[in-house]
Amino acid sequence: MIHLTNVTKTFDRFQAIRGVSMTVQKGRIYGLLGSNGAGKTTLLKMMAGIIRPDHGTVLIDGEEVWENPKIKRRIMFLPDHVYFFPQTTIEQMAAFYESIYPSFHRERFTRLQEIFLLDPRKKIHQFSKGMQRQAAFWLAFSTMPDVLVMDEPLDGLDAVVRQKVKNIIVQEVAEREMTVVISSHNLREMEDLCDCIGILHEGEMLFEKELDAMKTDIHKIQVAFRNGIPKQFAEQLNIVYKEQRGSVLLLIVRGEKQEIVSYIKPFQPLIFDILPLTLEEIFIYEMGDVGYAIENIIV
Amino acid sequence: MPSKILSFNRGLFVQNLRSVGWIGIVHFLLWFAAIPLQLLMAYSQQKDGGIYPEWESLYSISAPFQSMIVFTLPVLLAAFLFRYMQGKPSSDFMHSLPVQRAELFCQQVVFGVMLIVIPIVLISLLTVVCRYGLSLSVPLTISDIIRWMWETAIMELFVFAAGVFVGMMTGMSTLQVVFTYILFLFPAGITILLLANTSFLLIGFPAGYYLSKNLETIVPFFRYLNLEAEPLAAGESLIYLLFIMLFLIFAIWLYQKRHSEAATQALAFPVLRPIFKYGVAFCTMLVGGFYFGVTQNQFSWIVFGYVTFSFIGFFIAEMIIEKTWRVFHKWKGYTYFAAAMVVIGILVHLDITGYEKRLPVLEDIRQVYFGSSVYDFVENGERSYVPFEQENQFLKEKENIRAVYAFHQQLVKDQPRSFPSEAQRQVVIGYVFKNGKRMIRQYGVPSEPYFSYYQPILESKEYKKNYYLLLRDQGYSPIRQVAFRHPETSEKTLTIIEPQQIDSFIEALKADLMEEPASAMLDSSKVWQGDIELLQSDGDTILLAWKETYTHVEKWLKDHHLLTKARGNAE
Structure with missing residues (x-):
């Protein structure tokens, strides 16, 4: 499904990613682990088609992600700092997503409201940080992506919401074979969620394994x-x-x-x-x- | 896939409407205040029988306000429309969407064009309605309004396109605005600086000659202010349209090359950094040289200006790039720059092209140009007015060619450093060669030591005959009246109206002018004792100084017992 081959990326003179190759199978949950500054965010942004690698290829279903709307329509990227247009409500953001992502599912959006319990007509910027993140999840899940790329998504969520989100992810993966890439600096959090773990250290993939096989x-x-x-x-x-x-x-x-x-x-x-x-x-x-x-x- | 690129995305459109739509409204309101509102105000004045403003075009209604709109709003619009690129979270978000950059770009640009064009068209319609609906008695026609609409739209789109183009190269909205204005001033500014500095370094270099008058047409701001007097020619419109296209094409090209992580960086492309850094250092260096060259006129001060200003410019550029003021550990780059400049300075100083020493071959010269200003050396240049005294002349006679050439030879030998100063006289020597080529040099020299070179030229018949309008064949209409004016009070002291007297007086005056020594021509202030005013039959007057050297005039006055009267002394 997701295929990175010998990817490198340099910011100014700092080499953030040094020849990383990795593969994520369809319907798997891939945990990308690494300490701060290991290059996790950069790698995820490449998968989301935001950053173009200097060298190497980032393929999803065999196609380059960069500048490829066909592929990008199937990907949702959740950054570590979620972004919404200034002064918008969840409702307005949903309308925007609906116009951009053909897979956006209205009914599902309505149904998910019961889980997230946020007011869709309230301005998102008035929400707390954790609530904003929930709003981002709500919108992301409503677009029914084939690939969900998340950068430290569970940070700043309380235990209840965390569990809710995890449940939805697992459910989506089980029902529609959604592929998930999650980054984290916490192994414990990933242990019960991921099928596969990759460890990134100073821009290099140290280690990549399926958890079951590993055990x-x-x-x-x-x-x-x-x-x-x-x-x-x-x-x-x-x-x-x-x-x-x-x-x-x-x-x-x-x-x-x-x-x-x-x-x-x-x-x-x-x-x-x-x-x-x-x-x-x-x-x-x-x-x-x-x-x-x-x-x-x-x- | 051009159809794809041009495809309309409703979500983005709605979002744009929400976030930048207000600029369109402000745009409309500003123009409304600038034109239709003024017409309405004039209308109510007219009804009350008040004074009526004399507007000859839409520009004259509120020119300063209009130019402010044209040069601020589109820049702001460009900054706001592409604001998303300049912030990390928004840049990541927009670029994670399944929309190609070209498409996103077109979406934003088309939206921007709409916010520019729609208000202008609406205002034009409103103006037509006001003008004809209220039957205002102003000389504005439909074609004036259409011309205004076309020119304003072109100018605003030009400013907008430039803003968009600049926005691609920086990752900060404030710098986008600043750089856009710098871009407008840059072509003219760098031309002036380079020419001025070259004239400080190269003796004989006539900066003013190359600083042609159309320089101001390449500063869009000045061009806009001049639109009232001079409408955009078709060719000019085409050039502006071409620039709009080029700006947008380059912008889209840069956008596709631009990394999304360029957001919040001063310069979006790493290659631009050295160009920017050394470019700023170079420009500020020229500014420093220019400043001290103009104010101090001394070579050591100019060098001081080069060093201090380039140093400051280099580190300011570095500060902008690094976004911190702690950049002084990066002095190495400055030493490279300084070394390169020293090499260039030495090359210029050594005059490797032989510019300063170049003298033409005497036999090749068809005619020479001699005077104190470079402006009359222009090819096919038509003079807008005829001066009473024409200092700058083309001379064809062999002897004059030789005399001017001798003067030039001496100047090449002396190499007088030319600085604008009051104690100096500008000597401009130009050549037109037999093969049609031209050459011009300008020197600033004190006139006394070079008097012996001036004399043969100024006292030559050819020069003299062109120098005074009165001596030129068919240079003037018949004289109807001659008047003398007092040197201090400017009061008329003597008037001659008798035609026969006038004729004999003019003969005497002409003889004086022909015999006038070069020293009096070079410095007329000392020997001046009043004005002679000659009224021509076509109503124009010729003004001449009444110099003490004019013996024929004095004799004529004496003979007619008019001398004391002419001098303004009571009899």
Whole structure:
């Protein structure tokens, strides 16, 4: 669905994005994680056709997004600071969206009012920041986009609204296979929402994985042997981390669970536990050296 | 897909109407106050039998107010219509919409054109209604009103298009407005500055000659003020239309190249930054040189002006780009600039083209031009009036050509630095060559040391005969009356009306003029003892100074016992 190939972008002399490639499958929720200034917003704006990359391509359904109304009609972009025309009401904005986006759905707009509980005839600028963001969600969902690109969308929303919005997103994805790209600097918030996670650090994509695969792909193993650790034991394992506590060996190992079990069993360990990792642990081990740099997103 | 580009988007239109529609209303109201309201006021005056204003065209109704509308409103309109590009959130929002930039641009421009044209057309209609409906007795015709409508629309669209074009290059609305005005003044301003500064650096360079009078037609503001006297010619209209098209085409081209992140930046394209920085430094340098050149007339002051002004200009430009005043650590760029300017200065000083030393070959000269002003050297230039004394002349006689050439040779040898100063006389020497080419030089020199060069030219018959209107063959109509006026009170002291007396007097005067020495021609103030006024049969008068050197006149007066009377002394 969304396909970025070797994308770069430089602002003045500052290279914000350095050769990023990423793919988002249709009907997935992609979480783009990164600390402040990692380049998340820039990348999202490229997907929305606002910023043109210096090099590389940003394709949606095989077509370049930049200056392509056909594709852009199917994308909704929610910036971190939502924008409305000065002195307008939600009603007026809805009329504007209706004239711009053919997919705008009047009925849905009316129905969503029950969820957002805002007065559509009130000037948006009189709303609080959180309410303005809700208004933006309301309008975005009413246009029924195929692709929803959101920059730190849940910031400044209270827990109830946050849940409401998440529910709508999940529902839309399930019902119409909407594709979602969400940026955040908070891993926890993304954990229960995203199918796929990409970590951006200083303009580079450090890491891109499906969450389910990630969880089944890495394991914590505790083993102990009667006569010490066999010499060839570690050779065939893809060990990410290794620690020995007395006679107990603690390993973080990559690979299929079944394969690991069937590999270790023949060594006849005295103790053998295979445990799942928390997402945080996965990140810390996966990221290895650069892990320290992104610690702040794993709080 | 031109059809796509021109497609009308209702949502954007409504939004424009909401956010900038008021400018259209203001535009209408301003013009209403400027013209129809004035007509209504005149109407009520007329009814009460009051004095009636004499309006010869729509421009004369309220010219200053009209020019204010023409040069502010379209600029504001351009700034407001493209305001969305100059703010980050709005720029992101508008550019995330599924609308191509070309389409968005056209939508905005068409809307702007509407806000300009519709009020002007409405006002024209209202004016027609007022003029004919109220049967006002002003000499305004339908064609005057149509001309006004056409010219005003063209001018406003021109200003608007320029504003839009400039807006593409900056990311700040205030700078958009400022740069638009600078753009209007730039062509004329840079021409004046370059010419003036060249004349400071190159001895003999006649800046005034190249500063032609049509310079003011390239300043749209002056052109507009002159519309009352001189309507837009068809060719001129075409040029303005062409500029409108070019501005808009370049604007659309720039818009498509422009990054959306250019919002809030002083200059939208990074390539513009060095151009702007060094351009501003260069222009302010010229301003500095110009200022000190005009006020101080000294080379060291001019250099001082170059250095200080370019320094200030460079860092101001840097401040505008960086949007902070803490830019002085970026002095390196200034050193490059200064080095480049020093090189150019040295090249000019060394006169690599040989401009200052150039002398023509004597045999190639068909005629010479000699005088104190460059303006009469113009090709096919028609003089609007005939002066009593014509200092600037084309001379064809061999001896005069040689004399002028000798003067020029001496000046080339002396290289007198020319500065406008009262103690100096301007010497302008021009050549028309046998192959039709021309050459002109201007020097400022004190007249005394060069008197020996002046003398043969000024006292030559050819020069003299053209110098005084009275000496020119068929230069004047028959003289009906001669009057003397007192030097201080300007009162008539003596009047001669007897035709025979007049004839003999004129003969005496002509003889004096022919014999007048060059020293008196160069400085007439010391030897002046009154005015001689010659009334021609066609009603025009010729005024001459009565100089002490005029012995024939004095003798004539003595012979007729009129000398004391003419001098204004009581008998």
